[in-house]
Amino acid sequence: MPFCATTCDFCAFYQEAPRRADLLRYLDGIERELDQWRAEWDARSDFLPALDAQAGLTVFFGGGTPGLLAAPDLARLCQAVRERAPGPIAEWTVEMAPSTVKADKVAAMREAGVNRISMGVQSFDESLLEKLGRRHSPKQVQQAYETLRAGGCDNVNLDLIFAVPGQTRAQWAEDMRRAIELQPEHLSTYCLTFEEDTKLWVKLSKGEFKRDVAQEAELYQFTWETLGAAGYPQYEVSNFARPGYACAHNVSTWHMGQWRGVGPSAASQWRNWRWSNPSDLNRWLDGLDQRTPETLPETAVDVVPLSPELLAADALIFGLRLNEGVDLAALRARFPSADWASYDALWAELLAESLVERQGDTLRLTDEGRMLADAVGGRILEAEV
Numbered sequence: 001m002p003f004c005a006t007t008c009d010f011c012a013f014y015q016e017a018p019r020r021a022d023l024l025r026y027l028d029g030i031e032r033e034l035d036q037w038r039a040e041w042d043a044r045s046d047f048l049p050a051l052d053a054q055a056g057l058t059v060f061f062g063g064g065t066p067g068l069l070a071a072p073d074l075a076r077l078c079q080a081v082r083e084r085a086p087g088p089i090a091e092w093t094v095e096m097a098p099s100t101v102k103a104d105k106v107a108a109m110r111e112a113g114v115n116r117i118s119m120g121v122q123s124f125d126e127s128l129l130e131k132l133g134r135r136h137s138p139k140q141v142q143q144a145y146e147t148l149r150a151g152g153c154d155n156v157n158l159d160l161i162f163a164v165p166g167q168t169r170a171q172w173a174e175d176m177r178r179a180i181e182l183q184p185e186h187l188s189t190y191c192l193t194f195e196e197d198t199k200l201w202v203k204l205s206k207g208e209f210k211r212d213v214a215q216e217a218e219l220y221q222f223t224w225e226t227l228g229a230a231g232y233p234q235y236e237v238s239n240f241a242r243p244g245y246a247c248a249h250n251v252s253t254w255h256m257g258q259w260r261g262v263g264p265s266a267a268s269q270w271r272n273w274r275w276s277n278p279s280d281l282n283r284w285l286d287g288l289d290q291r292t293p294e295t296l297p298e299t300a301v302d303v304v305p306l307s308p309e310l311l312a313a314d315a316l317i318f319g320l321r322l323n324e325g326v327d328l329a330a331l332r333a334r335f336p337s338a339d340w341a342s343y344d345a346l347w348a349e350l351l352a353e354s355l356v357e358r359q360g361d362t363l364r365l366t367d368e369g370r371m372l373a374d375a376v377g378g379r380i381l382e383a384e385v
Contacts, residue, residue, distance in 0.1 A: 001026075001066040001077075002264050002281070016264075016281055018068055026263070027073060029285045031080045033262050036288065038084040056090035058249035067100030071108040078112030091248045093118055093157075098136040101144035106151030116247075117148055118157040118188070124178040125171050128164050138178075145182050155245060157186035162223065163216040164192055172219050173226070180230045185245040189223050190238050191216050217371055224370075237321045237373050254318040256311050267302075275300040312338035313384035317377040320356070325364025342383045350376065 003018040003026070016022060059081055069077065082089070093116040094109055101119070109117075123129050124138045136144075148156055158179050162172050179187060224234045232240035236254065239247065253259060253269075261268040264284035267276045277284050278299045287299030296303065304310070312335035319326035332340055347363060350356040355369035355376055369376055 001061055001069070002064040002279075003068050004063070004065045015064060022281060023069070023073065025285065026281065027076055027080075029281075029288060030077060030263060032288050034080055034084040037260055037262070038086070041086045056248070057085060057087045058091040058252060059085070059089050059093070060249045061094040063095055065097050065100060066094050067096035067105060069105075071102070071104040074105055075108040075112060078109060078114065082112055089113060091116055093247070093249060095120065096144070098140045098144040101147050103147055103151060106148060106153065110152050116155040116157070117153050118159065118186075119144060119148070120159045121179065122159060122161045123164070123171075124175050125167075128167055128171065128175075131164055131166065132161065142182075145184075155186070156184045157188055157247070158182070158184045160187065160189045161192050162189060162219045163212070169215075169219065169222065172222070176223070176226050176230075180227070180232070186239070186241040186247065187227060187232055188239050189227075191220060220371065221367070233323075235323050237370055251322070254322060256315040256318065269306070272306050273303060274306055275303040277301075308335045308337045309339070309384060311335060313380055316343070316380050320363070320365050320369075320376060320380075321373055323364065325362050327361055328363055329361040339384065343380075346379060346383045350379075 002016045003023065004015040061077075066074075092114045094114050095118045096105075097120050119141075120134075121141050122132055122134055124141060126138060129136065129138075145156070160175055160179060162175075176189075224240070227240045228234060231242060233243075234240050235246050236250070239250070241247070256269075258270050259268060260270055261277060264277055264281050265279040268274065273296060275296055277297070278287065278301055283299050287297035290298045312331060315331055315335070316326060319331075332338075347356065347358065350369070351358060354366055355372060356363055357366050358364075365373060365376065
């Protein structure tokens with residue numbers, strides 16, 4: 001859902017201004033694309049077995065700002081999904097900005113079956129919110145959270161960002177304290193990244209501030225220690241949850257399940273392909289006219305054929321980001337053609353460097369390895385090549 005009223009200084013996602021005519025074109029397009037996918041689902045008896053057996057069918061509305069839609073538009077969007085879903089939806093998440101949370105919207109989503117809300121708080125500190133270009137206040141966060149709870153939302157995630165330029169350890173500790181005080185079921189914490197051509201990236205390029213990698217590492221370790229002690233054990237590099245509240249949708253993707261993206265810029269991983277819809281409302285709509293049920297749209301971008309070797313590498317990279325690690329025997333059985341000899345040599349190197357630990361067939365990152373998860377992922381890709 002690509003519409004945003006304003007652009008945050010750290011955001012590089014595709015966005016459109018929320019013009020009413022475009023919103024209506026978008027909703028029409030979503031219904032058309034879902035109709036196409038449903039026709040394919042109905043024609044292929046192997047669809048349901050392809051779903052992640054543990055997660056079931058999950059839905060995630062991301063953005064942009066999905067909560068920017070008015071309540072009737074949200075109801076229409078939810079109805080379009082619910083009516084065309086090929087089975088019961090086990091987990092249904094909608095991302096919302098604090099300023100967009102209203103009682104009528106919450107009621108519309110709850111009535112449709114939405115059972116999880118992810119709210120982009122980022123910080124409770126006004127000065128840090130200003131640096132990030134966020135357009136809400138700490139007071140609005142509190143009000144939005146109360147509205148969600150009053151509307152019956154009993155599975156809420158809060159997004160937070162740390163290592164903001166100038167942020168102190170005390171400020172980050174206070175952000176976590178206030179988040180914990182609200183008692184959400186799930187917390188996602190992200191070290192600020194500087195995406196090319198964002199306002200923050202431009203400021204970094206001009207030397208208006210510098211990254212402090214040592215502080216980033218210190219704050220990250222402080223994060224998992226603090227949240228773990230508060231009853232939110234870490235289950236993935238950036239994610240923490242009370243027992244039973246890990247995000248099933250994300251866990252399925254990290255296990256290299258299958259998913260279908262709907263809407264402009266949405267990504268899909270389905271059967272033998274990975275691709276994205278164009279990051280352009282008009283091109284996406286045009287592509288819907290050019291597609292048949294068994295073909296990718298001509299406007300598809302970033303198209304990648306999915307070989308077992310590539311899926312094995314990705315399953316290792318993303319699986320190791322999970323605190324539970326990966327089951328090497330299960331992955332060997334799932335992807336027997338991968339170059340497991342090269343991977344075994346890599347595990348020996350990583351074990352010697354104390355970046356991973358192994359118990360039987362289970363391989364997981366150490367604390368130090370989690371600090372360097374991206375670097376470990378890069379070495380897995382090198383071994384795959």
